[in-house]
Amino acid sequence: MSETRQAVANARRLVVKVGSSALTTAGDGLDGRRLDALVDAIAARIGAGSQIVLVSSGAIGAGLAPLSLAKRPRDLASQQAAASVGQLALAHAYGESFGRYSLTVGQVLLTSDDVVRRAHYRNAQRTFSRLLALGAVPVVNENDTVATEEIKFGDNDRLAALVAHLVAADALVLLSDVDGLYDGDPRSGATRRIDEVTGDADVDGISVGMSSSGLGTGGMVSKLAAARTAAAAGIPVLLAGASQAADALTEAKVGTAFAAADSRLSARRFWLGYATDARGRLHLDDGAVTAVVRRRRSLLAAGITGVDGDFEAGDVVDLVDPAQRVVARGVVAYDAVELPALIGRSSHQLPAEQRREVVHADDLVPFGR
Numbered sequence: 584m585s586e587t588r589q590a591v592a593n594a595r596r597l598v599v600k601v602g603s604s605a606l607t608t609a610g611d612g613l614d615g616r617r618l619d620a621l622v623d624a625i626a627a628r629i630g631a632g633s634q635i636v637l638v639s640s641g642a643i644g645a646g647l648a649p650l651s652l653a654k655r656p657r658d659l660a661s662q663q664a665a666a667s668v669g670q671l672a673l674a675h676a677y678g679e680s681f682g683r684y685s686l687t688v689g690q691v692l693l694t695s696d697d698v699v700r701r702a703h704y705r706n707a708q709r710t711f712s713r714l715l716a717l718g719a720v721p722v723v724n725e726n727d728t729v730a731t732e733e734i735k736f737g738d739n740d741r742l743a744a745l746v747a748h749l750v751a752a753d754a755l756v757l758l759s760d761v762d763g764l765y766d767g768d769p770r771s772g773a774t775r776r777i778d779e780v781t782g783d784a785d786v787d788g789i790s791v792g793m794s795s796s797g798l799g800t801g802g803m804v805s806k807l808a809a810a811r812t813a814a815a816a817g818i819p820v821l822l823a824g825a826s827q828a829a830d831a832l833t834e835a836k837v838g839t840a841f842a843a844a845d846s847r848l849s850a851r852r853f854w855l856g857y858a859t860d861a862r863g864r865l866h867l868d869d870g871a872v873t874a875v876v877r878r879r880r881s882l883l884a885a886g887i888t889g890v891d892g893d894f895e896a897g898d899v900v901d902l903v904d905p906a907q908r909v910v911a912r913g914v915v916a917y918d919a920v921e922l923p924a925l926i927g928r929s930s931h932q933l934p935a936e937q938r939r940e941v942v943h944a945d946d947l948v949p950f951g952r
């Protein structure tokens with residue numbers, strides 16, 4: 584068995600994420616039978632000595648039927664109303680289901696602010712560690728009723744990866760309605776499941792699509808991004824079907840395994856690269872991409888071809904290559920309004936006070952491995 588699968592099978596602390604499509608059905612809401620089967624698998628792993636943090640989607644899906652909504656609404660306010668009703672049903676269902684094993688659950692609702700702001704981050708960390716020390720199972724979801732468009736995590740796959748970092752998990756298990764990552768969108772015809780992903784090269788060129796169930800949000804795109812985030816934090820990931828939860832949580836021989844990166848990013852670089860959102864974009868020419876990504880150099884004004892966004896010095900920006908791919912992220916040293924006069928010019932053409940790097944190498948996280 585691969586080292587990654589072994590690491591998942593042996594992990595002492597795991598984050599398990601389950602998607603809406605694995606727990607709810609559009610017309611009928613929460614599916615108690617599937618929820619119980621998931622809880623059976625988690626309780627067995629806890630019984631075998633592991634600690635588990637459960638990140639569960641499904642609040643919006645569970646709130647539809649009680650509010651007589653036929654399908655997931657599109658507007659934020661109705662989604663938030665559905666989440667408000669559904670989260671209560673979800674928490675109640677987990678309480679009852681884990682109760683069959685005399686396990687107590689604790690609800691943790693988070694917004695991205697809670698991960699980005701240091702004081703909130705530390706508080707959440709303390710709560711998780713105390714819940715686990717007391718033998719409770721933390722059940723996490725995004726705090727949908729207060730999260731506005733800009734502060735929404737966007738999807739619980741990303742939330743799960745950030746929580747895995749926050750609780751220093753040894754493994755992340757993503758459970759969905761699909762039994763792994765396929766080399767093309769399974770809806771588009773013959774495709775093959777990928778067994779193991781060791782780096783970006785293994786997933787380059789495969790077609791990943793959005794959710795098919797109408798209940799999930801991120802589809803495979805967000806699962807791949809979450810796996811990359813966890814890998815950067817040094818955490819191995821297993822992506823499998825929720826119906827395979829029992830196998831995934833014992834021998835970990837099912838689904839797609841994503842290896843953790845060899846070197847774990849420091850907490851600050853992890854935050855910079857993965858936990859925050861960028862406030863703007865700097866477009867780089869090929870020479871600057873090579874300097875920044877391969878040679879780990881600072882970004883100078885000479886290699887920048889364009890600027891988007893209304894950011895200030897100290898904000899986080901994405902660095903984009905000529906093919907429009909985000910190749911790195913970093914803290915910018917100038918306000919957006921200052922840059923147009925500097926870009927494309929080499930240092931000796933600039934006044935002394937504008938010769939500093941646009942993004943210093945110490946404040947830069949290149950992507951791709």
Ligand SMILES: Nc1ncnc2c1ncn2[C@@H]1O[C@H](COP(=O)(O)OP(=O)(O)O)[C@@H](O)[C@H]1O
Nearest residue numbers: 602603604759765767768792794795799802803
């Ligand atoms: N390359 C791919 N491999 C596997 N699934 C894919 C791929 N591309 C798109 N998908 C779709 O992504 C869906 C899972 O995402 P989603 O519905 O958001 O799940 P969840 O609710 O578990 O977060 C699958 O049901 C599948 O239709």
Ligand SMILES: N[C@@H](CCC(=O)OP(=O)(O)O)C(=O)O
Nearest residue numbers: 603641642643738739799800
């Ligand atoms: N917070 C939302 C879930 C958002 C979400 O990411 O859903 P999914 O893609 O099914 O994991 C809810 O509970 O409905």
